[in-house]
Amino acid sequence: MIVFNTIVLLLIDFYIYKALRATRIRWVASPLFPKIWWGYSLLLTVCIFVSIYVSIPLMFRSIILVAFFLTFISKFTFILILLADDIRRGGLWLKRLLIPKKKQIAPAEDSDASLPEKPVKGISRSQFLTKAGILVAAAPLAPLGWGVISGAYDYRVRREKLYLPNLPSAFHGMKIGQLSDVHSGSFYNKTAVQGGVDLLLAEKPDVVFFTGDLVNYLASEMRDYQDIFTKVRAPLGVFSTLGNHDYGDYHFGPEPSAAKAKNLQDVKDTHKVMGWDLLLNENRKLKVGNDEIGIIGVENWGTGRFPKHGRLEQALQGTAEMPVKLLLSHDPSHWRAEVLARPDVDVMFAGHTHGMQFGVRVGNVKWSPAQYIYKEWAGLYRQGQQQLYVNTGFGFLGYPGRVGILPEITVFELIRGEKPSRKNA
The missing domain is CATH 3.60.21.10 (Metallo-dependent phosphatases)
Incomplete structure (x- = not known):
């Protein structure tokens, strides 16, 4: 079960990583980003296995648990937004496939059947949702982090x-x-x-x-x-x-x-x-x-x-x-x-x-x-x-x-x- 859960979490990491790399965010395009992203994921995965199978001080186990919990909540929130956008894009693709172009009446953003979408006013809808998703995913970190620092005791x-x-x-x-x-x-x-x-x-x-x-x-x-x-x-x-x-x-x-x-x-x-x-x-x-x-x-x-x-x-x-x-x-x-x-x-x-x-x-x-x-x-x-x-x-x-x-x-x-x-x- 632990191995299965680890594989699922790594697939989620890969899905979010690909979505982020498709954006025009400068720090995501940096050569250091893949190393930081996958280095953190690998380190956290190893730490989870260590906390389960090795006897370590409770303080370190708690730190690992906090890191895992906050990371999971943020990524889970982010992936919901990414899935919503992918479902939307899939619907557009299906529409273009099934309905002849002459019969399609759509806004300028969706008029081109090619993917990725053309930017409108400097940013496509997908890029907007991805960037908004980053902000939404980061939002739980503050109250949940404060709940650890202040609320636990x-x-x-x-x-x-x-x-x-x-x-x-x-x-x-x-x-x-x-x-x-x-x-x-x-x-x-x-x-x-x-x-x-x-x-x-x-x-x-x-x-x-x-x-x-x-x-x-x-x-x-x-x-x-x-x-x-x-x-x-x-x-x-x-x-x-x-x-x-x-x-x-x-x-x-x-x-x-x-x-x-x-x-x-x-x-x-x-x-x-x-x-x-x-x-x-x-x-x-x-x-x-x-x-x-x-x-x-x-x-x-x-x-x-x-x-x-x-x-x-x-x-x-x-x-x-x-x-x-x-x-x-x-x-x-x-x-x-x-x-x-x-x-x-x-x-x-x-x-x-x-x-x-x-x-x-x-x-x-x-x-x-x-x-x-x-x-x-x-x-x-x-x-x-x-x-x-x-x-x-x-x-x-x-x-x-x-x-x-x-x-x-x-x-x-x-x-x-x-x-x-x-x-x-």
Whole structure:
């Protein structure tokens, strides 16, 4: 697959290169241009293979990933414009082929059947589109580059009040902190990560939830960051669950193997070493004085191609008498697929979407391509008496940055009672 993708990318390079060389742009006509163009493509291809098959420092791997991502986005944008022009030119060629010249009535630019097109006012339409394509292709570089420089570790604390009519009085005002989607294998700045953890601890939460995806692929990715996340502690405990990336499927494949099983056990052991209570289709009673509520945690369960290890009914066993049940489940698609059928689950805490690390989230206004995949993708949702909160993640994956959808630390306050209406608010 890697070899096939490399061939496709090199064909795209060749297609764009030929289009650029056909223009009258001075720097493209320079003898140095082919060396720079193909030298960069070759170097980037080699670096991608090295980052996949050779163990190199995370910083260098991240630099390679940034270069590849920005290059791919720019070339993909450019090639769409080139294809549109080639389709247009192909239509003109077909028209000239099928319709006799005497019957053709066309503007002066298209009146000559020969190719390439004659310049009109100093530039042909194809040259104009090619040059415009260069500008359009360069446009994403600024925001995406800024998203790497500024957005990747620009942690933001988001606050929510959760109104629960059956909440025992001892839990009124309790603060819950939530982290999700750490993806430690993507980090390259320990100081910045420590800053994010410090932001959470400064909120002094009574309890902390972690809703999955501690790593990208391997448990070893936590080696450099375990000491930082060990500091995530709370008086009533830290409760965690697993996400789709924690099972090793993306590295070892979907089939069982001894190496894959060991890696998963190492991930589980990492939670234990950090002092986090990993809930694997089970529950805990959280007690304050004589009152108690239920903390339920399921393994990853997602619709579509994502693994379904979660066993909700198993996790809920023994919780019938608990007045409030708080569920940790990584994938928000689990909410509509199974959780809404269990009205005794009051709130589900999820992550997974990252808000696609791109979009707009200002006040009540939010947009991201994630919304075309997930009905619930960021923030608080309510249906009947049940609530879902989707955390857009602490870390990043793929694109090593964030634009508009910044890394999130969520702090909830539990409120005993009904949510006031807007008239009474």
